[in-house]
Amino acid sequence: MSTQPVVGELDKIATDARRRIESAPDKETLEELRVELLGKKGVVTGALRGVGVLPADQRAAAGARANAVKTEIDQQLVARQRALEQNRLEGLADSEWVDVTFIPDGAATRGHLHPLTQAQREITAIFSRLGYQVALGPEVEDDYHNFQALNIPEGHPARDEWDSFYLTQGGWLLRTHTSPVQIRFMEAHPPPIRIIAPGPVYRHEATDAGHESQFHQVEGLLVDEDVRMSDLVGTIEYFSRSMFGADRRIRITGDHFPFTEPSIGAAVSCGICKGAGCSSCKGGWLEIMGAGMVHPQVLRNGGIDPERYSGFAFGMGLDRIAMLKYNIADIRRLRENDVRFLEQF
Numbered sequence: 001m002s003t004q005p006v007v008g009e010l011d012k013i014a015t016d017a018r019r020r021i022e023s024a025p026d027k028e029t030l031e032e033l034r035v036e037l038l039g040k041k042g043v044v045t046g047a048l049r050g051v052g053v054l055p056a057d058q059r060a061a062a063g064a065r066a067n068a069v070k071t072e073i074d075q076q077l078v079a080r081q082r083a084l085e086q087n088r089l090e091g092l093a094d095s096e097w098v099d100v101t102f103i104p105d106g107a108a109t110r111g112h113l114h115p116l117t118q119a120q121r122e123i124t125a126i127f128s129r130l131g132y133q134v135a136l137g138p139e140v141e142d143d144y145h146n147f148q149a150l151n152i153p154e155g156h157p158a159r160d161e162w163d164s165f166y167l168t169q170g171g172w173l174l175r176t177h178t179s180p181v182q183i184r185f186m187e188a189h190p191p192p193i194r195i196i197a198p199g200p201v202y203r204h205e206a207t208d209a210g211h212e213s214q215f216h217q218v219e220g221l222l223v224d225e226d227v228r229m230s231d232l233v234g235t236i237e238y239f240s241r242s243m244f245g246a247d248r249r250i251r252i253t254g255d256h257f258p259f260t261e262p263s264i265g266a267a268v269s270c271g272i273c274k275g276a277g278c279s280s281c282k283g284g285w286l287e288i289m290g291a292g293m294v295h296p297q298v299l300r301n302g303g304i305d306p307e308r309y310s311g312f313a314f315g316m317g318l319d320r321i322a323m324l325k326y327n328i329a330d331i332r333r334l335r336e337n338d339v340r341f342l343e344q345f
């Protein structure tokens with residue numbers, strides 16, 4: 001057997017391989033070619049095996065040629081692999097570019113805070129100027145803090161007015177007002193106290209244009225030595241002017257709450273009819289809060305000595321305040337989350 005057929009065969013394999021490697025369109029084809037040419041059962045491997053059966057004097061030349069072909073093919077495979085990768089990277093700029101400045105038409109309009117949040121932040125800002133801190137309490141309350149500690153024992157008629165939603169276990173209920181935060185804060189902090197406590201409250205109540213079963217209140221509590229009713233009235237006036245403008249008048253009337261003595265109600269003149277009376281108000285006035293001097297027993301329940309300290313408290317309806325401020329005629333609009341409504345504020 002001469003070396004010629006083997007060498008000729010190797011030349012043919014090399015030429016054929018180069019052509020196919022150079023035209024391989026992707027990495028997968030290249031891998032198939034590698035297996036077909038250089039794999040265990042590949043043609044080059046087969047040719048190399050054939051070298052072993054040649055007469056000894058021809059083996060060296062044929063073996064050298066076979067190894068050279070194997071190395072050549074190996075290098076061509078690597079080179080083609082690099083070229084394919086280079087092409088892919090160059091193509092990326094065209095196939096996968098992203099315009100980071102692109103804004104889909106109408107999809108990215110700027111939003112704003114909900115009117116209730118706006119009103120709450122404004123109230124907080126006003127009271128922080130008077131030195132008040134924000135305090136928070138749980139929305140799920142116990143009977144003691146929501147009622148008993150506020151002088152509303154079991155069977156008290158005020159429980160009807162402040163009826164709640166009750167949890168089936170543990171005597172828990174959804175708080176009907178933010179007043180329990182007064183008790184919780186007094187239990188944990190000695191006077192002087194100056195807090196507002198905003199948050200959601202819940203009532204077992206039918207809804208209409210002015211009432212919701214879930215709404216928001218902002219409680220206020222100030223306890224110190226020698227606090228008087230005139231301090232409370234001055235605070236309400238300052239708040240009202242800051243919130244609604246200097247042209248609004250305030251009206252203070254007598255009221256009754258079991259946890260304040262004496263108790264008052266505060267109303268602000270209606271911005272729509274300027275106090276003349278319209279369908280949005282009651283005779284030109286809008287109730288904004290209940291308030292009064294903290295009852296001595298409530299101070300005692302909070303661990304504070306009523307002989308030394310006195311205080312005032314108030315509870316305003318945040319939703320009603322937002323309605324007044326933004327002239328919203330129906331409280332239910334605030335929770336429907338209709339963007340066409342919300343956009344207006």
Ligand code: FA5
Pocket residue numbers: 176177178179203205210211212213215216217219257260287288289290291292313314315316317318319320331
């Ligand atoms: C109270 O809840 C007392 N805790 C307020 C208080 C605090 C008095 C501290 C004295 C001292 P009242 O139930 O009136 O009171 O509610 C207070 C305010 O919440 C009302 O003036 C009104 O603005 C608002 N409000 C009451 N019920 C509703 C309702 N169903 N929907 C929306 N707002 C309401």
